[in-house]
Amino acid sequence: MFPLIVIAPLVLGGFVSLFMRGRSHAAGWTAFAFSIASLALASYAVVHSFGQAYAITWFAIGGLTVHMALSMYTLNTLLLIIVALITPFIMLYSIGYMDVPSERPRFFFELSIFAASMMLFAISANFIAMFIAWELLGITSYLLIGFWYHRERAPYAARKSITTILIGDIAMLSAMVLIWNSFHTFNFYSIMASPYTGAMQIPLLLILAAVFTKSAQFPFHEWLADAMEGPTPVSAFLHSSTMVKAGVFLVALLLPLFYEAHLLYVILAFGIATAFIGATNAIAERHIKKILAYSTMEDLGIILVALGLHAFLAAMLFFIVQTFYKALLFMSAGSIMKANGDAENIYLIKGSTKNRLLFVSTLFGVGSIAGIFPLGGFFGKVAIDSAASNIYVYALLTLVELVSSVYIFRWLFIPMRNPLTKGMDAELTSKYGNMPKTMVYPLAALALLIVISAFAYAYLPNLPFAGTSTNAYAPLHISLMAASIETIMALLGFSVAYCVYVKMNLRGMSSHAALHALVYNSVAVNWAYSIIAKAFYELGGIINSFDYALYWFIVMGGDGTVFIAEKLRRIINGQINTYAVAFAAGIILLVIIITL
Amino acid sequence: MAPIEYFGYALFALLALLVLASVSAPFYRRKKASFVLGATLLASIALTASYLFASGSSFYLFNIFKIYQFSMLFAGLFSILLLLVMVLSYDAPSSFNSFFMMFGFAAIGIILVPMASSMVGLLLSLELASIPAIFMIAINGKRFIESSVKLLIMSGIAISILVFAMALIFPYDAQLSLVQVSAFGLIKGSYLVLLALVLFIGGLSIEAALFPFNLWVPDVYQGAPANMSAMLSGINKKIAFVALMEIVFTVFAAYSATYATLFMVLSILTMFFGNLAAMVQKNVKRLLAYSSISQAGYILVGFAAASQYGLEASIFQIITHSFMIIGAFAIIMLLENLGIRTIDEYRGMSSRNGYLALALSLLLLSMAGVPPLMGFTGKFLLFTSAIKSNLLALALIGILNSFISIYYYSKVIIVMYQPKREERLVIPKAVIAVISIALLVIVIFGVYPQPMISIAERAASALLGV
Numbered sequence A: 001m002f003p004l005i006v007i008a009p010l011v012l013g014g015f016v017s018l019f020m021r022g023r024s025h026a027a028g029w030t031a032f033a034f035s036i037a038s039l040a041l042a043s044y045a046v047v048h049s050f051g052q053a054y055a056i057t058w059f060a061i062g063g064l065t066v067h068m069a070l071s072m073y074t075l076n077t078l079l080l081i082i083v084a085l086i087t088p089f090i091m092l093y094s095i096g097y098m099d100v101p102s103e104r105p106r107f108f109f110e111l112s113i114f115a116a117s118m119m120l121f122a123i124s125a126n127f128i129a130m131f132i133a134w135e136l137l138g139i140t141s142y143l144l145i146g147f148w149y150h151r152e153r154a155p156y157a158a159r160k161s162i163t164t165i166l167i168g169d170i171a172m173l174s175a176m177v178l179i180w181n182s183f184h185t186f187n188f189y190s191i192m193a194s195p196y197t198g199a200m201q202i203p204l205l206l207i208l209a210a211v212f213t214k215s216a217q218f219p220f221h222e223w224l225a226d227a228m229e230g231p232t233p234v235s236a237f238l239h240s241s242t243m244v245k246a247g248v249f250l251v252a253l254l255l256p257l258f259y260e261a262h263l264l265y266v267i268l269a270f271g272i273a274t275a276f277i278g279a280t281n282a283i284a285e286r287h288i289k290k291i292l293a294y295s296t297m298e299d300l301g302i303i304l305v306a307l308g309l310h311a312f313l314a315a316m317l318f319f320i321v322q323t324f325y326k327a328l329l330f331m332s333a334g335s336i337m338k339a340n341g342d343a344e345n346i347y348l349i350k351g352s353t354k355n356r357l358l359f360v361s362t363l364f365g366v367g368s369i370a371g372i373f374p375l376g377g378f379f380g381k382v383a384i385d386s387a388a389s390n391i392y393v394y395a396l397l398t399l400v401e402l403v404s405s406v407y408i409f410r411w412l413f414i415p416m417r418n419p420l421t422k423g424m425d426a427e428l429t430s431k432y433g434n435m436p437k438t439m440v441y442p443l444a445a446l447a448l449l450i451v452i453s454a455f456a457y458a459y460l461p462n463l464p465f466a467g468t469s470t471n472a473y474a475p476l477h478i479s480l481m482a483a484s485i486e487t488i489m490a491l492l493g494f495s496v497a498y499c500v501y502v503k504m505n506l507r508g509m510s511s512h513a514a515l516h517a518l519v520y521n522s523v524a525v526n527w528a529y530s531i532i533a534k535a536f537y538e539l540g541g542i543i544n545s546f547d548y549a550l551y552w553f554i555v556m557g558g559d560g561t562v563f564i565a566e567k568l569r570r571i572i573n574g575q576i577n578t579y580a581v582a583f584a585a586g587i588i589l590l591v592i593i594i595t596l
Numbered sequence B: 001m002a003p004i005e006y007f008g009y010a011l012f013a014l015l016a017l018l019v020l021a022s023v024s025a026p027f028y029r030r031k032k033a034s035f036v037l038g039a040t041l042l043a044s045i046a047l048t049a050s051y052l053f054a055s056g057s058s059f060y061l062f063n064i065f066k067i068y069q070f071s072m073l074f075a076g077l078f079s080i081l082l083l084l085v086m087v088l089s090y091d092a093p094s095s096f097n098s099f100f101m102m103f104g105f106a107a108i109g110i111i112l113v114p115m116a117s118s119m120v121g122l123l124l125s126l127e128l129a130s131i132p133a134i135f136m137i138a139i140n141g142k143r144f145i146e147s148s149v150k151l152l153i154m155s156g157i158a159i160s161i162l163v164f165a166m167a168l169i170f171p172y173d174a175q176l177s178l179v180q181v182s183a184f185g186l187i188k189g190s191y192l193v194l195l196a197l198v199l200f201i202g203g204l205s206i207e208a209a210l211f212p213f214n215l216w217v218p219d220v221y222q223g224a225p226a227n228m229s230a231m232l233s234g235i236n237k238k239i240a241f242v243a244l245m246e247i248v249f250t251v252f253a254a255y256s257a258t259y260a261t262l263f264m265v266l267s268i269l270t271m272f273f274g275n276l277a278a279m280v281q282k283n284v285k286r287l288l289a290y291s292s293i294s295q296a297g298y299i300l301v302g303f304a305a306a307s308q309y310g311l312e313a314s315i316f317q318i319i320t321h322s323f324m325i326i327g328a329f330a331i332i333m334l335l336e337n338l339g340i341r342t343i344d345e346y347r348g349m350s351s352r353n354g355y356l357a358l359a360l361s362l363l364l365l366s367m368a369g370v371p372p373l374m375g376f377t378g379k380f381l382l383f384t385s386a387i388k389s390n391l392l393a394l395a396l397i398g399i400l401n402s403f404i405s406i407y408y409y410s411k412v413i414i415v416m417y418q419p420k421r422e423e424r425l426v427i428p429k430a431v432i433a434v435i436s437i438a439l440l441v442i443v444i445f446g447v448y449p450q451p452m453i454s455i456a457e458r459a460a461s462a463l464l465g466v
Helices: A002-018 A026-048 A074-097 A101-123 A127-145 A154-183 A188-193 A198-214 A222-229 A232-240 A244-253 A255-260 A264-284 A288-308 A312-339 A356-370 A376-387 A391-417 A422-433 A441-453 A456-462 A480-503 A514-519 A522-571 A576-595 B003-027 B031-055 B069-089 B096-112 B119-138 B142-172 B191-208 B216-223 B226-251 B253-279 B284-305 B308-337 B354-368 B374-388 B392-416 B429-447 B450-464
Strands: A053-061 A064-071 B059-061 B065-067
Touching (some): A002 A101, A074 A232, A074 A244, A074 A312, A074 A441, A101 A232, A101 A244, A127 A154, A127 A232, A154 A188, A154 A222, A188 A255, A222 A232, A222 A288, A244 A312, A255 A264, A264 A288, A288 A312, A288 A376, A312 A356, A312 A422, A312 A456, A356 A376, A356 A441, A376 A391, A376 A441, A376 A480, A522 B253, A576 B142, A576 B253, B003 B031, B069 B226, B069 B308, B069 B429, B069 B450, B096 B119, B096 B226, B119 B226, B142 B216, B191 B226, B226 B253, B226 B284, B284 B308, B284 B374, B308 B354, B308 B374, B308 B429, B308 B450, B354 B374, B354 B392, B354 B429, B374 B392, B374 B450
Antiparallel strands (some): B059 B065
16 A cells, blocks of 8 residues: 555645646646655655555455555666656756646646656556556556647647557557456466466567557557657656656566567567667657657667567666666757757757756766766666677667767757857857756756766666566676777767768758668658558448448437337326326236246 | 443434434524534434444344444435535525424434334334425425425325235234344245235335336426435435345345346336436436436346345445435536526536536436446446346346436536537535535545445345344
8 A cells, every 4th residue: 555655746746736827837846846755755665665565455346356456676666766756857847848827737737647657657566557557658648748739730649649559558458358367367476476378478469569559669669759749848758767668667577477488589679670760760850859759769679679688687777777868868959949949950959059057968968878988878788788699689789879879969969060140149048048947957967867877787786676587687797898899889970970960061861862761761650550540441441331230220229219218208197196006007017926 | 231332322312312403493593503403413423323334233222223234334324415415405495494304304214214123113214204305395385395295195105005014924023023034934935925025115116216116206306306306316215225125135035036036127127217218308307317217227136136245236336326316416406596407408518617517427427337437336236246146137138228328318418518608607615515525426436446345245244144
């Protein structure tokens, strides 16, 4: 029961801010205060009830007992703390970001519920609790992505994300039914403790499908880039610790099952494909946030690769460090966009160096993503590289890392180098200078966290992951060769980006160029989506015509029912003697029944 | 005397105080005094009853009233429901003090019904509960006389039939006690006893609104002021069910096959009658009257299952429905006072008052049995209990009826959310309180039904003595 209290402040804060006036910043500060309370409670809960499991009977009906199981094992507390830690940053940043007063209460409400559902997800120990959180994440992300519902593209983006995610929900639900049928329990740990049977294979594949929709893996990855229509704090939250992380977290939690079912190679294959797609798309994209979105896809792909290599600790290390640098980069993108009047194209964004603190903090994020020693990203990536025993996997990973170094420096350099006109210079200086403090200081703090997160490398192997592991994982280590190759790749990427985008000042590849078509494959995926959607639409048409036949039956039945109802209504004529006769008839009816 | 028994006497003392309060009510000049007094007494009764329920003790009071978990659950429930009805009636057009005099007597009868340990006690408390209702309708004005007279005549028939049934059972059980008879082997195999069973069911079916004993219900519910409709369908109907449980499941326990068939037939007829007739109604209050008839049919599914599990499900659904219907009639009452009666007049309710439209929608959806509201859980329990007792057909008919019922419930909801510009509605605080309590109950115990299920389970096993 106790871990649920951790979530309470966020839910409460959400509702309190929903009923506040939007004119002042009160709603935001309230949500922030409650998220701090959640963080405090979460830290206390980790100390107080570490390693404990809880089960609340949700309902027990005639032999069927459904529990809400929660646990505070190492993996749970890890994600709980990450989410609880990031939430106040997001809230603080949103206070400055959300400049539409009338929308503030709704925004902070949805954000709080989003965070609360991720926390519930973090501590869930059975499929029931997990699925509730999973669905809450889906619906709140839908609301947040479509937050600017009056804009042209936001509702489409929201609908795209919810459609993709619902495919996964159906897969998850089917998996749950199959698992219940073969195990008669929903508890993760009971399932993992029971001996492995071949019946697990299909449910696990279904769970993987659900994970791929949630974590935006190939072939369900396209919603993530479109989700950039949401407000930037939402992107920062969604890409760092919430929602997309839920999918990979579930794989990490159930890794022993995937291992026993010999499905690790599936995870590996999809992970590497997505990482590749993400990295190549990012290099061709011009939308400042979409570059980061594709980068997230790549990150999640790499986490799955690590899990596919059975390098659990390396995956978790990358899981942790990715949270901080991705949150920081999105916040930085949001601040820069705000100063440029919501411009989204990196070729139109200017003066990104004007605010020193903002720029220096951003550098930490960029360095981390490129893999510069000693930032967190370096350790995460090198740990995974070191675990890659297969030479092809290693080569592909290295390639992806090179590309990611190129695109992130491209992301950094192009806005820096965009020429400024005289009048614009002064205007931008004032805009960057007068930026709300809440949109700059959280970034500096996150930059610090990026440095600190590198220590997770030393700390992670000491944690007891006993609650989840039944098989020995590949140990966490860093080979000198992997480290040096990673550093070379990062520097190579830096120099390529510097030469191409700074020295040569290339204005980007034209959209018709063959290379662009090859690299920017998002179009092809969307085209494939529309083909599949069209096929389903055709199928729907056929089903529709069947339905119409059925519908006529129902209509006829309905008409018949209404006819009977009309006749029945006549019986009630307001005459009490009719009612008395009916009473007598009823008694006679009952007597006839007992004599039969 | 065990210490816990003092609480039993305290409960009795509170009831006696309620008598005093209601007798003295007409002499007060201000209505606030009797309201505060009544509210305090009812709240204390609810608290005492829930304490006695939680203690799990079982003992007799003066040999005529039994305190055990079954009676304490319903005593507590009914006093809460009575409190809600009293809040609703505070601003009714009739003089509250004279209303309260009758209300107090009815309240005592209602609370004593589940506690009665003999048939005589049961009959007297049923009488005490139903007769004041006739006056409580009539005092509202001349146009309410018709429905009060209808209620009078039907209650008269019911009571005479019940007395006759008791006369038939008398040779077999001279004490007319409710509990002991079940142990008697004597009571098996006589047609006179079977006839008594039929007459008990028939007589109580009048109040419980089972087809074909219920034709008076739509007229009376529609003709009575809405606060009285809430009381009749939320409380008076439920005490008939409680009485039915007490008599049938204890006295006639040996005849479970017979009464299961009877209840199954009645349940099917009632569900179809209520749902079909509701489809063509245009007046929302009358629609709710028919809907409450169909809900009586659902409750009977648990009776037809004739098992502890079925009883549990019925108890759960009784609790559910009383909150739903009182919440819905609270809204109806408010709108009726503004002259809004038919479905067409409900158009655009969402833009006139969003909370009101949302609340009524949720209550109606709960009645239709949509998860995650309490109505769904109730129906789920009922239909599973039927399936467990090998009554798959009954469960399917019940589900078919739920399907039909969505037609007329959604008709109201759709109309409420259609656009129509009119001036805003202001809801009085008392009505908001009642609606919110009903909503909270159906949402909380819909999402997390376990506490309510275990309460129903304890009450059911207390009644069956297992």
